[in-house]
Amino acid sequence: DTAVSQTPKYLVTQMGNDKSIKCEQNLGHDTMYWYKQDSKKFLKIMFSYNNKELIINETVPNRFSPKSPDKAHLNLHINSLELGDSAVYFCASSQDRSVKKYGYTFGSGTRLTVV
Amino acid sequence: AQTVTQSQPEMSVQEAETVTLSCTYDTSENNYYLFWYKQPPSRQMILVIRQEAYKQQNATENRFSVNFQKAAKSFSLKISDSQLGDTAMYFCAFMSEGTGTYKYIFGTGTRLKVLA
Numbered sequence: 001d002t003a004v005s006q007t008p009k010y011l012v013t014q015m016g017n018d019k020s021i022k023c024e025q026n027l028g029h030d031t032m033y034w035y036k037q038d039s040k041k042f043l044k045i046m047f048s049y050n051n052k053e054l055i056i057n058e059t060v061p062n063r064f065s066p067k068s069p070d071k072a073h074l075n076l077h078i079n080s081l082e083l084g085d086s087a088v089y090f091c092a093s094s095q096d097r098s099v100k101k102y103g104y105t106f107g108s109g110t111r112l113t114v115v
Numbered sequence: 116a117q118t119v120t121q122s123q124p125e126m127s128v129q130e131a132e133t134v135t136l137s138c139t140y141d142t143s144e145n146n147y148y149l150f151w152y153k154q155p156p157s158r159q160m161i162l163v164i165r166q167e168a169y170k171q172q173n174a175t176e177n178r179f180s181v182n183f184q185k186a187a188k189s190f191s192l193k194i195s196d197s198q199l200g201d202t203a204m205y206f207c208a209f210m211s212e213g214t215g216t217y218k219y220i221f222g223t224g225t226r227l228k229v230l231a
Contacts, residue, residue, distance in 0.1 A: 031217065041154075041204055043221040055216050088158065099217045100148050100167070100210065106160035 003027050006091045006107040013081055014115055020077045021110045023091030030096045031055075032074035033104065034066060037088040049074055050096070081114045088112070117142045119209050121222035128197045129230050135182075136192045136225045138207030145169075146212035149183070149190045150219070155203040163205070166190065168212075197229045 004025045013019050025032060033056075034046040048056035049068040063079040078085060088111050092104035119140045128134035140149070151163040166174045166183050174181050178195045194201055207222040 033218070035219075041224045043206065043219070045218045048216060048218060056218055090160065092160075094217060096217070100212070101165070103150050103152075103162045103165060103208075103210075104160075104219070109158045111158075 003105050004091055004093055004107040006089075006110050008110060009108065010111050010113075012113045012115060015081055015083060017081050018077070018079045019081060019112070020075055021089055021091075021112070023074045023076070023107060025072055025091075025093040025105070027093055027095070027105060028072075029093035029105070030071060031094050031099070032068065032071070033090075033092045033094075034074065034076050035090040035092065037090060037109070039087070043090070047074075047076075078112075081112075083114050086112055086114045117144075117147075117209050117211065117220045119207055119220050119222040121205075121207055121225050123225045124223070125226045125228070127228040127230055128194075130197055130199060132197055133193060133195045134197055134227065136194075136205050136207075136227065138190045138192070138222055140188050140190065140207070140209050140220075142188070142209065142211070144211060148210040148212070149181075150208040150210065151179070151181070151190075151192045152206045152208060152221075153201075153203045154206065154224075155200075160206075164192065194227075199229050199231060201227060202229045203227060 031050045033048045047066040052068045088109045091107040147168045149166045153161045182191045204224045208219040
């Protein structure tokens, strides 16, 4: 019973394509996140949703569009993919009242390779 | 803006020995939270240990302990009795208390290799 599941785990696609990564959590958490880990392993937040409301939107190209149909799901759609989008994308979730104590629960990541 | 610095890109340690990974951060806030995460080759992010800034006592979790120096803004991780399974990337992370949006600021990571 995976707590935060992302699909797909691996994605190889050509430049210019549009792709989506899906994330679901079964923990009943209030908040979900997308982080990007680049080729140097640096992790940076992209977006965060709390109960379907966008609360964090870092400086991310507008080719990236998150969508949260309900608080258990947060999907990431990427238009017109570029080589520089190649990275590992992590979904995570947290419970507001306990995030400072327990941190996030992370998914296992999606490795996106743009060729 | 907060920043987190991990000055050791790579480290190695012999099995059963002790190793310390360093982390410094910069913030003007008084209340915040610090975390260490482990990322093994499987890519999964695993919480190792956490520390609240208002607590002076250093956190410990089995073989893992921290040396938290608030005035120096330092948060190092000590791994005792290192095991082969400790081989991983280790990330230090800062979480602010004040904004109400609980995002991590991560350091650049330290790749730890435990040698048999």
